[in-house]
Amino acid sequence: MADLIQIQLQLQSAAEKWGKVAFTPVADGFQIHVNTQDPTRSVQKAARNLNGLGLYKVQLVGDHWTLALQWAFYQGFCNAKNHDGVLFCGDQATQQHLQQLALCFSWAKQLTNQTPDELYPEQLAKQAAAFIQSVAPEGSVTSQVLLDQQLLQAGWHGLHAVGRGSARKPAMLVLDYNPTGNAAAPVTAALVGKGITFDSGGYSIKATESMLAMKCDMGGAATVTAALALAILQGLDKRVQLILCCAENLISSNAYKLGDIITYKNGTTVEIVNTDAEGRLVLADGLMCAAESGAGLIIDAATLTGAAMTAVGGEYNALFALDKVLAQKALAYAEQAQEPTWQLPLELWHQQQCPSAYADTANSRPVKGGGAGGASNAAGFLSRFVPNAGKGWLHFDLAAAFNNSNNAYWAAGATGQGIRTISAALLGEA
Template structure:
């Protein structure tokens, strides 16, 4: 057995000498964990307690560990500085599943926690493409990165507008995972991710306390990339496209401005009333690109609105869909993989909730936070850019993807919440 500190389960309550409500007690090899492993929140909280002891590495040992309880302990124990510090236990199949989760989650967490100076939009696209290629069978992945002025030439006006204020080019990654290797194989699904590598808010500038963690605003791109990688590792045999919409939202003489009007490929005109509502502008391009392949399923994921966090906190991701049957299946998948998800309202009339006197729609409302119902209004904006009146499309507003500071369940930084849900949806739809 490893010389690392071992963590064993003990179904009995801790002895009275350790005090009330104690869940960790020392033994000769490390610590015993006195929790019901079916209570995954309690297990995750125990992981935070282990981290608070200053322990750098642990080895799980003994009987009673399940895949879910091991993963919950890891989610509590790991930090931005300590992503690979746990040894798994159980059957070979269990350990393989945990290794697959760890490899994909740790990639996503590391890149979300990366400094914005070290992660330009093009670099994000390149890192994502390289990561998927490391897990996919040889010859099954092709990639294209469209950047800079080429975006405008091809009509991707949203990504170009948001990113033009930066000296570093905006980019769209189009990755095609085609396990059959046939050019005429149908595209089953398209994943679209918001990849804002830093969000100053543009001319609608954020306050310092709102801007300091905005390296996380590419969390949607990281989530769908890691989800595709996880699904491939778990045996995905369907053709899937990955589309990342990458830009830095900065201020300069070239930056887009309030009052500008964008005309998208589908003819929709959008007045800019808030440059901090930039995520939906880049996703509009990604959703239209996704529709070109006529997939059965389109999933977009984005750290899109503060309104979703106000509604749900930071333990649930928000689910939006005009396709109500699909929404219910996705919520079911979330339960199966133990990820918090909650459906918020979206109807066709949400498309008209951001009116403009000068264009078909504004990109928000010209009030702080986009006004009431901001998350639903943002989803309504996106629904203008999906085919078939939203059938087969689901939007995830990732309220649970990042924690600005540590709490009793999570260390500060990226959580990876949403990865398992998207991967499970790809495999089971």
């Protein structure tokens, strides 16, 4: 430890003594001058600056390092090339909690940052199952991966349609975490993740600058998997199902096309007016699969719409729910986890916002970005596929899950924002 750069905190307001200087050198490393009006962001920003000096591994030392401030430092310091650069301090319970967070976030970030050539649909499903197996008690996990034609046999037509244009075929992971030892135990919660390992936009093809970062379009799958893992590490004792909808959205002679109509397992017909609105098409299957489990709580997460990013920016995730009481609980979990989250509008009438002359609904509006209210309209589409008129269902549009480039608080790449919120919801509601 003596050879490591040590990082300590100075709680005196930076403005009082140091002006705009975020940190200064001391004998064994650096001290961060915490802005006491906004401590977590000031620590995270200082960590980004320290990382910019080329530091690879540091030890947090001294007083004042709360769990929240240590986690803020970790989030700012780590980047796509270095996920293990922070040694935590504090009592054993604090360090264990932070190490659990780091394990789950590191896994999710590295998975999301993988190249689309490395991470394809079947591989995503298998890596997620293996990660849950690695943290769960022995014998508590069973899983299956449905591939290609097996999806059609099971009735999952949306996922198959989106992924059939790629030579690397679509896959659905259905994982059952059951720590009770009782095969008849009820499924208390189900998590559904969008796992588009690369999104070209299909025939509604994206521009190069928009397509470049589309390895991140499986961020929802990484988020819900890591959230389940974190909940397991923190003592989750209820039965939970994990469903990942994995596909590549590519162009080929076999790809789905504009004007196609998909008939879903529940009988809903959907006209394709935008092949780049594919996330909702695969999630629809995942939500129906979750409903079949009988789970009283269903949570889905997806890097779903640019409209959500326009509405809340890149620091917040957007939350949608027809269940207003549950939504308030979810916002409280997000506040406790210090993961900025904002609720956007969703009502049953949003189901009618994407009309079709040929089917029950279209998958979007045939205008750029889906038109006004695009994120709410996407959530309205999803609400067609959940049980009990949306009671017990939460939809997270992960606007804060990925950064295309470095900024003052985050390195380029995946952030993991949303993992702690969903994990807390599992532990609190399941």
